[in-house]
Amino acid sequence: MRNVTKKKPIKIAIIGHVDHGKSTLIGRLLLDTHSLSRDRLAEIKRISKELGKDTELAFLTDQLEEEREKNITIDTTQIFFRTRQRDYVIIDTPGHLEFIKNMITGTSLAEAAILIVDITEGIQEQTRRHAYLASSLGVERLVVVFNKMDLTGYAQDSFIREQNLLSAFLKNMGITAFHIVPVSAKKGDNISRRSPRLGWYKGPTLIESIDRIEADVKNRESVLRFPVQDIYEIEGESVLVGRMLSGTMRAGQEIAILPGVKKTTIKAIRVFGRLTGRAERGESIGLILDGSMAVKRGDVIAEKEYAGPAKNSFRGNIFWMSEMPLELEKKITLRCATQEIEGVAEKIENRMDSSSLRIIEENARVVRKNEAATVTFRTQGAIVTEKFSFIKELGRFVIERKNCVEGAGVVV
Amino acid sequence: MISYLDELESKSVYIIREAYSRFRNIALLWSIGKDSTALLWIVRKAFFGKIPHPVVHIDTSFKFKEIYEFRNRYSREWGLDLIISRNEGALQEGMCPDKAKLECCNALKTEALKITMQERRFKALLLAIRRDEHGIRAKERYFSPRTIDFKWDYRNQPPELWDLYKSNVEKEEHFRIHPMLHWTELDIWKYIEREKIPTASLYFAKDGKRYRSIGCETCCAPVDSSAADIKKIIKELKTTKVSERSGRSQDKESAYTMQKLRSLGYM
Numbered sequence: 001m002r003n004v005t006k007k008k009p010i011k012i013a014i015i016g017h018v019d020h021g022k023s024t025l026i027g028r029l030l031l032d033t034h035s036l037s038r039d040r041l042a043e044i045k046r047i048s049k050e051l052g053k054d055t056e057l058a059f060l061t062d063q064l065e066e067e068r069e070k071n072i073t074i075d076t077t078q079i080f081f082r083t084r085q086r087d088y089v090i091i092d093t094p095g096h097l098e099f100i101k102n103m104i105t106g107t108s109l110a111e112a113a114i115l116i117v118d119i120t121e122g123i124q125e126q127t128r129r130h131a132y133l134a135s136s137l138g139v140e141r142l143v144v145v146f147n148k149m150d151l152t153g154y155a156q157d158s159f160i161r162e163q164n165l166l167s168a169f170l171k172n173m174g175i176t177a178f179h180i181v182p183v184s185a186k187k188g189d190n191i192s193r194r195s196p197r198l199g200w201y202k203g204p205t206l207i208e209s210i211d212r213i214e215a216d217v218k219n220r221e222s223v224l225r226f227p228v229q230d231i232y233e234i235e236g237e238s239v240l241v242g243r244m245l246s247g248t249m250r251a252g253q254e255i256a257i258l259p260g261v262k263k264t265t266i267k268a269i270r271v272f273g274r275l276t277g278r279a280e281r282g283e284s285i286g287l288i289l290d291g292s293m294a295v296k297r298g299d300v301i302a303e304k305e306y307a308g309p310a311k312n313s314f315r316g317n318i319f320w321m322s323e324m325p326l327e328l329e330k331k332i333t334l335r336c337a338t339q340e341i342e343g344v345a346e347k348i349e350n351r352m353d354s355s356s357l358r359i360i361e362e363n364a365r366v367v368r369k370n371e372a373a374t375v376t377f378r379t380q381g382a383i384v385t386e387k388f389s390f391i392k393e394l395g396r397f398v399i400e401r402k403n404c405v406e407g408a409g410v411v412v
Numbered sequence: 413m414i415s416y417l418d419e420l421e422s423k424s425v426y427i428i429r430e431a432y433s434r435f436r437n438i439a440l441l442w443s444i445g446k447d448s449t450a451l452l453w454i455v456r457k458a459f460f461g462k463i464p465h466p467v468v469h470i471d472t473s474f475k476f477k478e479i480y481e482f483r484n485r486y487s488r489e490w491g492l493d494l495i496i497s498r499n500e501g502a503l504q505e506g507m508c509p510d511k512a513k514l515e516c517c518n519a520l521k522t523e524a525l526k527i528t529m530q531e532r533r534f535k536a537l538l539l540a541i542r543r544d545e546h547g548i549r550a551k552e553r554y555f556s557p558r559t560i561d562f563k564w565d566y567r568n569q570p571p572e573l574w575d576l577y578k579s580n581v582e583k584e585e586h587f588r589i590h591p592m593l594h595w596t597e598l599d600i601w602k603y604i605e606r607e608k609i610p611t612a613s614l615y616f617a618k619d620g621k622r623y624r625s626i627g628c629e630t631c632c633a634p635v636d637s638s639a640a641d642i643k644k645i646i647k648e649l650k651t652t653k654v655s656e657r658s659g660r661s662q663d664k665e666s667a668y669t670m671q672k673l674r675s676l677g678y679m
Contacts, residue, residue, distance in 0.1 A: 034653075038653045039654060063550070064671060078543045078594075079550065105553070105573065108572075108573040108574050229429050229433060230429055230432065230433040232459070232460070239460070243422060243425075243426050272456065272459075280414065297433060335576050336576075396573070396574055396576075397576075408571075
């Protein structure tokens with residue numbers, strides 16, 4: 001076999017309306033890439049038989065007894081497979097509105113998404129909502145598959161009709177699908193093999209399409225951001241630990257500590273087991289600063305030129321998940337990176353239906369369950385945020401009440 | 413740019429430090445297998461060599477002899493604050509795998525841990541489960557709340573977005589923290605190779621057999637393999653058609669044994 005240099009693994013969420021075939025598609029991907037162990041396949045066959053069903057590929061991810069008996073996906077799951085190009089982490093998500101928090105949990109970890117649409121049903125409520133949520137969560141690379149082509153007799157006209165409708169909807173949100181592929185997950189058409197029954201389609205198969213997705217190269221700005229996670233006392237020294245979100249750092253470098261913008265110098269960078277004078281994006285490290293500086297969890301280390309000061313407010317696009325609505329001027333907890341601060345919604349510019357994207361109300365007083373909104377938040381003290389499009393990790397936040405995540409958003 | 417293994421490690425370190433930052437009163441569950449030994453290694457790195465919290469070994473008394481030797485040697489070498497967790501009551505009453513697997517696992521592992529938790533009241537336990545090991549484990553969160561009687565409410569898990577983990581629960585509840593959830597079996601072995609992490613010799617083939625997953629001696633079967641060193645294991649895993657836990661009997665007594673065990677608090 002030719003020796004292929006593999007690309008870095010990528011995480012892809014499978015999203016779309018209930019019963020459009022997400023879990024079946026995953027089963028098919030595993031089967032066609034020979035990523036299934038013999039004993040797991042045998043187990044699926046046996047359980048399908050026990051439940052009086054044909055071999056149900058969806059059972060590979062739908063592992064809960066409740067999921068299998070009701071033929072639904074309740075919670076998100078992850079599964080691994082590899083092609084010759086790269087390794088994949090596939091994130092299955094539930095299609096029912098009832099389990100939308102689990103869909104968001106799964107999709108928040110994805111770098112790309114496959115939006116699946118049943119060709120016989122066309123665009124449905126969760127098709128639109130999932131596309132919107134994935135895009136809001138920063139998953140910009142999207143491949144669309146029209147599934148169940150076998151049920152239409154592999155008809156080109158219905159594919160073209162649905163493709164045009166969907167493209168118009170996505171365009172409205174500023175999304176362009178990477179590819180739109182007609183498939184039958186159940187029969188295996190156009191997943192790993194080009195199907196003669198879909199001879200009129202000249203584009204890539206699904207696997208060819210996802211193999212072409214490049215890993216995210218954005219977000220490699222040179223500005224330094226290091227949120228302090230904790231402070232350890234080691235051998236008489238204060239070591240600030242945390243993960244580098246952006247930029248680089250080296251011993252001897254002058255830096256600013258936010259939100260107060262205090263200036264100091266990095267004395268040393270510590271990583272257990274090896275000497276290092278330098279740290280880059282993604283690394284979990286320890287830092288020792290010059291002099292005795294009062295630093296706490298939630299402070300953010302930045303380049304010394306940081307203009308500051310950090311503000312007491314920010315504006316975000318949010319999605320609300322709780323039965324109890326978000327209300328103007330009512331106390332909430334906002335968390336962003338390692339920062340955690342009390343605040344309120346100061347202004348709700350508008351709230352909208354997260355599926356139709358229709359604006360329900362401008363200048364609203366509340367945001368209700370499953371609605372999206374643009375909100376300005378005011379915090380009790382200063383908070384360091386960045387636009388999501390600039391530094392993701394400082395541009396995303398959750399809203400908590402009574403220790404529960406009830407909403408999430410990105411800074412705009 | 414940092415490597416893929418560095419990314420996996422950095423994320424695990426972040427989660428471990430997040431757990432410690434939030435609770436301080438935490439412990440690591442060490443089964444002495446490859447995954448929890450890799451986790452232990454990463455915890456040592458996260459705390460610059462000196463782990464600031466206890467390490468718990470759930471001892472069913474049915475573990476392999478080598479596992480006990482390995483535990484004693486490295487807990488000394490790494491200066492661990494080791495807690496040995498045993499359900500002495502059940503052992504005295506003769507609980508053993510011959511009776512019934514589900515009951516035995518539940519009594520000697522889950523119930524033993526409950527006894528230790530009652531004594532020590534840890535707010536969080538670090539566990540080395542991985543999503544690719546078992547479909548039920550694939551449904552887990554990184555920070556997973558458990559009730560006082562260890563119940564896992566898998567029907568209604570809290571949302572977990574990005575790396576903003578839930579970290580407050582009602583007073584009597586605790587968290588299961590899963591810093592290795594995103595690693596695969598292959599990643600673990602590549603990491604063990606790179607870091608030169610000591611690993612029990614049961615994993616390496618002797619006479620055409622090796623253990624891929626290690627639990628109690630009574631309930632583990634070796635798989636056919638000629639992989640006698642780490643390089644060969646890595647090569648084997650790239651093409652194998654046998655699942656990792658195929659030798660673990662508690663996984664497949666019936667289709668939902670693992671789900672039932674886990675909802676009762678099993679690891």
